[in-house]
Amino acid sequence: MDLQLKGKRALVTGSSSGIGAAIAKTLAKEGATVAIQGRNHQKVNQVVQDIVEQGGYALAATGDLTQNEDAQKVIDTVLETLGGIDILVNNAGAYPLQSWTNATVEDWIENFETNVFSMVRVLNLLLPHMKTLEWGRIIQISSNAGVQAFPGAPHYSATKAANINMSVSLAKELSGTGVTANTVSPGPIVTEGWIDFAQDIAQEQGWGTDLEVVKRKFLEMMGGLPSGRLGEPEDVANLVAFVASPLAGYINGANLRVDGGQTPTVN
Numbered sequence: 001m002d003l004q005l006k007g008k009r010a011l012v013t014g015s016s017s018g019i020g021a022a023i024a025k026t027l028a029k030e031g032a033t034v035a036i037q038g039r040n041h042q043k044v045n046q047v048v049q050d051i052v053e054q055g056g057y058a059l060a061a062t063g064d065l066t067q068n069e070d071a072q073k074v075i076d077t078v079l080e081t082l083g084g085i086d087i088l089v090n091n092a093g094a095y096p097l098q099s100w101t102n103a104t105v106e107d108w109i110e111n112f113e114t115n116v117f118s119m120v121r122v123l124n125l126l127l128p129h130m131k132t133l134e135w136g137r138i139i140q141i142s143s144n145a146g147v148q149a150f151p152g153a154p155h156y157s158a159t160k161a162a163n164i165n166m167s168v169s170l171a172k173e174l175s176g177t178g179v180t181a182n183t184v185s186p187g188p189i190v191t192e193g194w195i196d197f198a199q200d201i202a203q204e205q206g207w208g209t210d211l212e213v214v215k216r217k218f219l220e221m222m223g224g225l226p227s228g229r230l231g232e233p234e235d236v237a238n239l240v241a242f243v244a245s246p247l248a249g250y251i252n253g254a255n256l257r258v259d260g261g262q263t264p265t266v267n
Contacts, residue, residue: 003245006031009082013065013122014092016043018191019141022233023089026241028056032087035061035078065092065118075125084133087244088126090119091141099152108155115159136179137244140167144187144259164255171253180252182243187259189231226261
C-alpha cells in the first residue's frame with residue numbers, strides 16, 4: 001500500500017532511540033523527510049546516518065525540549081531547513097519507576113515537564129505554522145498506562161492520560177483546518193529501555209540473562225497477552241506511519257492502542 005508520504009516533512013521528537021527511532025526510520029522508508037530530535041548529539045546523528053544509508057532523507061535537530069530556548073532552537077532548525085512541517089510525532093518522554101510512597105512532588109513536576117510540557121512547547125511553536133498549510137498530522141505517543149494506570153508509576157500514568165486528553169482537545173481546536181490530532185498508545189514494547197527494565201526484574205526473579213527467556217517469563221508474569229508476544233518498535237511505527245498519511249484523514253481525536261490486547265476494554 002502506498003501511504004502517499006513521499007515529499008512530506010516530519011518531526012519525530014525523542015527519535016534518537018527506541019520507538020521514536022523506529023517511527024522516524026519507517027516514515028523515511030515511506031518517502032518522508034524526517035527531522036530527528038534528541039538530547040544526545042551522537043545518538044541523533046547515528047539515526048540520521050542510518051536513514052541516509054538506507055536511501056532516505058533526514059536531518060538532526062538536537063535539543064532538550066524541557067527547556068524553552070532549546071525547544072525554540074529545535075523548531076527553528078527544522079523550519080529553516082525543511083521550510084515547514086507536515087507531520088509532528090510527539091514521542092519524547094521518560095518512564096520513571098517510582099510508587100506513591102517514594103515519588104516526591106518534585107518527581108511529579110519533573111515527569112510532567114518531560115512527558116507533557118515538552119509536547120506543549122512543540123505544539124505551541126508549530127501549530128500556527130501547521131494551520132497555514134491546511135493539511136497536517138499530529139500524533140501523540142502515549143501508553144496503555146493512560147487508561148489503565150500502573151501502580152508503580154503513578155506520575156507517569158497521569159502524564160500519559162494527559163497526552164490522550166491533549167489529542168482530543170487538539171482535534172476539536174483544529175476542526176476544519178485540515179490538521180488531525182490522534183494518540184497512539186503502546187503496551188509493552190521491547191526497546192533498549194525495556195530490556196534494561198526487564199533485566200533488572202530478571203535478576204530479582206532469578207530468570208537468568210537470556211533475552212528470549214526473560215521475555216517469556218515477563219509474559220507469564222503479566223498473565224499473558226492475547227497476541228502471544230511482546231511488541232516490537234516497528235509494531236508502533238507501522239501504525240504511526242498510516243495515521244500520519246493522507247489515507248487516515250477520517251481518523252481524528254482517536255486513541256489507538258498497540259498493546260497486544262493487554263488493555264481489556266471495548267473503547
